[in-house]
Amino acid sequence: MQQVFWLDTRYDREAGRDAAGRYAEMLAANIAEFDGTWGDIAPVGFACAAWRVATPPISSPGLVRWHRRVLSASCVRNTWDGSMTARVTLVSPLPEPLTANRTWWRDRGWQGWPEIFGQFVEPAQQDLAKAPHVRATLLVDAPLPLEGLPAAPDGPDDDPADAAHRALAVMVAGLNELLSPLVAQLEGVS
Incomplete structure (x- = not known):
C-alpha cells in the first residue's frame, strides 16, 4: 500500500536537544495550541492540536511527513457532531x-x-x-475514525507528548487507509 503520510521519528530524535525529541520541544513551545482541549471527554480537539503542532507551518519540517502530491493537510472538529474531519489538498493532473x-x-x-x-x-x-x-488540485474533506485515539490529558503537567504521538499514529493510519488508493491512482500505480 502506498504510504501517503508517515511519522519521521528518526529525524525527530536526531533533531531534538534531548531524548524526548524535537516534537516534544515543539509541544512545549506551542502548548497554547491545546488550550480548551485538556480533560475533554472527546479526544478530537487534542488530536487536532497535536496534528497542528506536528505539521507546517508550526513545525517545519514536521514530525508528520507526506507524499509529494500532498500540498496541505489539516484536521478539525466537525461542528455538526464533534467528529474529526481531515482536509487534504492534493496535486492532480488536469x-x-x-x-x-x-x-x-x-x-x-x-x-x-x-x-x-x-x-x-x-x-x-x-x-x-x-x-x-494552470495547476489542478483535489480537495478531500473526509471523516477520520476516532477508534484508538488516546484520551486528552488533564493538563500540560500530564506530559502530553505520549498521548500526542499516539494520536498522530492513529490519524496517520486513518489517512493512509483513506487516501492511499487515491494517490496510487494519481501516480499511475495499480
Whole structure:
C-alpha cells in the first residue's frame, strides 16, 4: 500500500536537544495550541492540536511527513457532531476536458506544476511573469475514525507528548487507509 503520510521519528530524535525529541520541544513551545482541549471527554480537539503542532507551518519540517502530491493537510472538529474531519489538498493532473482538446492552449506557453527534485512546488514569481500556469488540485474533506485515539490529558503537567504521538499514529493510519488508493491512482500505480 502506498504510504501517503508517515511519522519521521528518526529525524525527530536526531533533531531534538534531548531524548524526548524535537516534537516534544515543539509541544512545549506551542502548548497554547491545546488550550480548551485538556480533560475533554472527546479526544478530537487534542488530536487536532497535536496534528497542528506536528505539521507546517508550526513545525517545519514536521514530525508528520507526506507524499509529494500532498500540498496541505489539516484536521478539525466537525461542528455538526464533534467528529474529526481531515482536509487534504492534493496535486492532480488536469481534468480530462482540458486535456482532450488543447485549443485553449494556443501557443501561450501554458505550464503545469513545477517540480524540483520530484517535489511539486508553487511556481516562482519570475516564472509567473513569463508564462501562464494552470495547476489542478483535489480537495478531500473526509471523516477520520476516532477508534484508538488516546484520551486528552488533564493538563500540560500530564506530559502530553505520549498521548500526542499516539494520536498522530492513529490519524496517520486513518489517512493512509483513506487516501492511499487515491494517490496510487494519481501516480499511475495499480
